[in-house]
Amino acid sequence: MPYRAWFQCISGCDEKYELNEVVYQCKKCGDLLEVRHDIDRLRRHSSDHWKKLFDERYRRTRWPYGSSVWGKKEFVCPSVANENVVSLYEGGSNLFWAERLGKELGLEDLWIKQCGNAHTGSFKDLGMTVLVSMVKQMIAEGKKIPAVACASTGDTSAALSAYCAAAGIPAIVFLPKNKVSNAQLIQPIANGALTLSIDTDFDGCMKLVREVCTKNNIYLANSMNSLRIEGQKTASIEMVQQFDWEVPDVVIVPGGNLGNTAALGKGFLMMKDVGMIDKLPRIVCAQAAKANPLYLSYLGGFKEFKPVKAQKTLANAIQIGDPVSYKKAINVLKVFNGIVEQATEDELANASAQADKTGLFSCPHTGVALAVLIKLLKRKEILSHEKVVVISTAHGLKFTEFKINYHENRLEEVTPRFANLPVEVPPQYEVVRSAIFKKFEQTL
Numbered sequence: 329m330p331y332r333a334w335f336q337c338i339s340g341c342d343e344k345y346e347l348n349e350v351v352y353q354c355k356k357c358g359d360l361l362e363v364r365h366d367i368d369r370l371r372r373h374s375s376d377h378w379k380k381l382f383d384e385r386y387r388r389t390r391w392p393y394g395s396s397v398w399g400k401k402e403f404v405c406p407s408v409a410n411e412n413v414v415s416l417y418e419g420g421s422n423l424f425w426a427e428r429l430g431k432e433l434g435l436e437d438l439w440i441k442q443c444g445n446a447h448t449g450s451f452k453d454l455g456m457t458v459l460v461s462m463v464k465q466m467i468a469e470g471k472k473i474p475a476v477a478c479a480s481t482g483d484t485s486a487a488l489s490a491y492c493a494a495a496g497i498p499a500i501v502f503l504p505k506n507k508v509s510n511a512q513l514i515q516p517i518a519n520g521a522l523t524l525s526i527d528t529d530f531d532g533c534m535k536l537v538r539e540v541c542t543k544n545n546i547y548l549a550n551s552m553n554s555l556r557i558e559g560q561k562t563a564s565i566e567m568v569q570q571f572d573w574e575v576p577d578v579v580i581v582p583g584g585n586l587g588n589t590a591a592l593g594k595g596f597l598m599m600k601d602v603g604m605i606d607k608l609p610r611i612v613c614a615q616a617a618k619a620n621p622l623y624l625s626y627l628g629g630f631k632e633f634k635p636v637k638a639q640k641t642l643a644n645a646i647q648i649g650d651p652v653s654y655k656k657a658i659n660v661l662k663v664f665n666g667i668v669e670q671a672t673e674d675e676l677a678n679a680s681a682q683a684d685k686t687g688l689f690s691c692p693h694t695g696v697a698l699a700v701l702i703k704l705l706k707r708k709e710i711l712s713h714e715k716v717v718v719i720s721t722a723h724g725l726k727f728t729e730f731k732i733n734y735h736e737n738r739l740e741e742v743t744p745r746f747a748n749l750p751v752e753v754p755p756q757y758e759v760v761r762s763a764i765f766k767k768f769e770q771t772l
């Protein structure tokens with residue numbers, strides 16, 4: 329009997345669809361769908377079987393299992409044929425032991441999961457490989473899909489463009505004009521996607537892309553498409569695997585559209601359902617104070633959720649006021665004894681720079697998560713002996729403007745406490761030497 333997974337409505341109305349059907353929402357009640365797996369079938373193997381299998385495949389060469397997403401294929405998307413998998417070797421990202429940063433912050437056991445060390449420089453690759461593989465499979469089955477499209481704050485568009493380019497599938501990306509970094513903008517351009525720069529914000533792009541997709545048979549790649557969540561959830565499986573199947577105490581993740589928060593929870597719950605772990609971590613969702621609808625809802629005990637108008641923030645990938653996956657995220661946070669906290673521009677920029685000074689190279693979103701960690705430590709909501717994992721969502725090299733402007737003190741609402749400016753010197757030994765001595769008086 330094969331492993332099976334299907335789409336199911338999250339509202340409990342029992343609607344189910346096949347994974348190769350073009351459907352993003354429940355046709356009966358309009359709510360979000362999620363991918364459900366035949367857990368009984370998976371449980372026919374022992375938890376040790378799965379751990380051993382995943383360990384054997386991890387970062388090896390046998391196609392497509394060396395990818396840490398497809399190395400967990402039975403848990404992710406079993407119905408895609410291996411020849412239709414579009415993989416650029418996802419996951420297997422460094423779990424960085426942030427020893428120095430942890431010490432500075434008063435934490436014994438701090439780890440940064442470098443999900444941004446990926447083909448397109450963000451964790452979005454984890455989900456996009458699953459979605460584009462399913463598109464390739466549907467095309468192979470004879471379905472008419474002329475193109476795949478997404479709205480993006482910069483990283484989803486980069487991932488979609490790269491995976492579609494690798495598979496030879498046309499991609500269309502909807503980007504809010506002047507609201508993504510140069511690196512993020514050049515990625516879909518370089519990969520040959522139709523890149524639409526639209527004079528609106530992410531939420532505006534999202535409305536447009538939904539209309540364009542529904543009316544024109546174009547496949548929608550945003551995270552309301554829950555295939556992506558299945559790939560993203562492997563981040564939690566992978567981090568536990570990297571700890572030799574031990575579960576950390578706390579996981580902190582920056583949240584915008586909130587798909588990743590939902591995905592992290594889903595990964596842990598699935599491992600628990602299959603019997604691979606017996607405890608769950610606390611999950612913390614970190615939002616930018618300029619785009620904080622989940623934080624506001626949390627303050628009210630999640631009794632209601634109201635979209636906000638997102639303000640401009642340095643953490644542009646989470647500048648989202650009307651997140652698609654808020655219900656899924658709230659469900660997860662309730663189960664995981666969750667916390668939502670926010671970070672100001674000053675807090676996120678300084679946290680990011682402080683981390684960089686200990687060897688990291690953090691994107692602003694990782695800065696949001698680190699700033700929230702600092703706050704929760706001060707409030708003793710996270711304790712110094714706890715094992716904490718911060719999810720780093722993108723590579724810092726995508727955000728060099730942010731970093732240069734920080735060190736040159738040109739960011740609004742930010743007072744740089746860790747600025748380190750280049751010292752300009754003429755090509756003369758004495759001047760160079762005195763510049764060095766000025767900096768290292770104590771140690772030289």
Ligand SMILES: *Cc1c(COP(=O)(O)O)cnc(C)c1O
Pocket residue numbers: 450451452483484551582583584585586587588589645646691693721722
């Ligand atoms: C997409 C993204 C996020 C937010 O993830 P959501 O699933 O939208 O909450 C955070 N950081 C970076 C760098 C991203 O690209």
Ligand SMILES: [Zn+2]
Pocket residue numbers: 337338339340341342343354355356357358359
């Ligand atoms: Zn429904």
